[in-house]
Structure formats: C-alpha cells, structure tokens
Amino acid sequence: MTPVRLENAYVTLEPMTLAHIPALEQAAADGNLWDLWFTSVPGPGRMTDYVESALRGQEEGRMSPWVVRENETGQVVGSTRYYEIEDDPSRVAIGYTWYARRWQRSHVNTACKHLLLDNAFQNVGVVAVTFHTDAYNQDSQRAIEKLGAKREGVLRANKRRSDGSLRDTVCYSILSTEWPDVDKWLQLRLMRLAPPPA
Numbered sequence: 268m269t270p271v272r273l274e275n276a277y278v279t280l281e282p283m284t285l286a287h288i289p290a291l292e293q294a295a296a297d298g299n300l301w302d303l304w305f306t307s308v309p310g311p312g313r314m315t316d317y318v319e320s321a322l323r324g325q326e327e328g329r330m331s332p333w334v335v336r337e338n339e340t341g342q343v344v345g346s347t348r349y350y351e352i353e354d355d356p357s358r359v360a361i362g363y364t365w366y367a368r369r370w371q372r373s374h375v376n377t378a379c380k381h382l383l384l385d386n387a388f389q390n391v392g393v394v395a396v397t398f399h400t401d402a403y404n405q406d407s408q409r410a411i412e413k414l415g416a417k418r419e420g421v422l423r424a425n426k427r428r429s430d431g432s433l434r435d436t437v438c439y440s441i442l443s444t445e446w447p448d449v450d451k452w453l454q455l456r457l458m459r460l461a462p463p464p465a
Contacts, residue, residue, distance in 0.1 A: 268331045268352055273386055277378035277461050280333040283321055283346065287334045288314050290343035298368025307429070308365045321348060321363070328352065332363070335379050337370060339462070344370045347379060349387070351397070359387050360397045371406075374461035380414050381453045388446045395442050401428070402435035411439050413456070415449040 270282030292314045295301065301310035309317040324330030332348035345366035349359040361383050366375055387393045398416055400407040416439035424433040441449055
C-alpha cells in the first residue's frame, strides 16, 4: 500500500519517516504514555526502534504508518497506522494509535479515524476495517465504540504485552455497507467536538 498524505480541516496524517522521531518522542512524553503497560507507546530511547519497525512493516506491505499533526497548532500529537493489510477479501486493521495526553478525549481521534476510514473504504476499497485493543484498555474500547464500530468478541491470551504478560484482545469492525451511516455520524461528532477551523 503506497503511503499517502491524508488531511481534513483538523488533522493531517503524514506518512511516517525517520525525521519524525524527535516530534514523536516529544508527543509521547506528554503524559509519559509508555507508563501505561497495556499500550504500545515506546519509552525513552526506544522511538527510533519503533519507527524503524513500522517502516519495515511498510516495506513488506504489512503496514502503512502515519504521524498525526494537529492543524491549528502544527504539532505532531501522535501516531497511527493500518496493519494486517489483506487482499482477498480486502481488509485493514487500524491501530497502534496513541496521542499526547493533551489531545486525548479531544476532536483529534475522531478527525483522524474519519480520514483513515474514508480512505480505506473510498480509495482502497476494503470490505471491512477492524480494530483490536487490550481488554484492560477501557478508554480505547470506549473510543472505538464511539466511532460506530461493532464489537465482535474477545480473543483470549492471543498476544503478549511489552512486559511479557498475555493479553486478551477485544475485536471490533466496521463493514463497507455500514460506512455511509458511520460517515454521517462521525461528521456530526466532529461538528460537536472540534473548534471551527481557522
């Protein structure tokens, strides 16, 4: 999947490069996001490995990583990506998403996910987009549900966390047939959440 720049009035998703490492380190330090043991946010000194791993996944066709830039401030505020890219049937997962603490529970997640979903359904032509999150990550589950995704179930003990413990993964999806209604819902949410664009 060729990396593309995605943009709306609120955020810009820039294809991830090594040049983004300092800005990503600064964003992750807002709230010491690595302290949340059920997330994938790299700790101090580990961002280079994180970005290089994402770019290897891109070269191998497994991932498409972005950095998230908030348009009003111009700041890089986090990261997200497509992964588990499949051809038949065409599907992608959206994940590895994290934002600096200042931007959590703001308009940023809705604006970012709207761009990713619209690109996946309208340009890539997938039949489904999936989301996976740690069963302990209640904030992530609520955020995914607010997007309009439907909970499919729980995969028990299917992945390891960074500390080596086994996690249960909660799975969600949005189908292409559901996208028109989800699209309208997300646009309405953005109107309510986001400040008017400058």
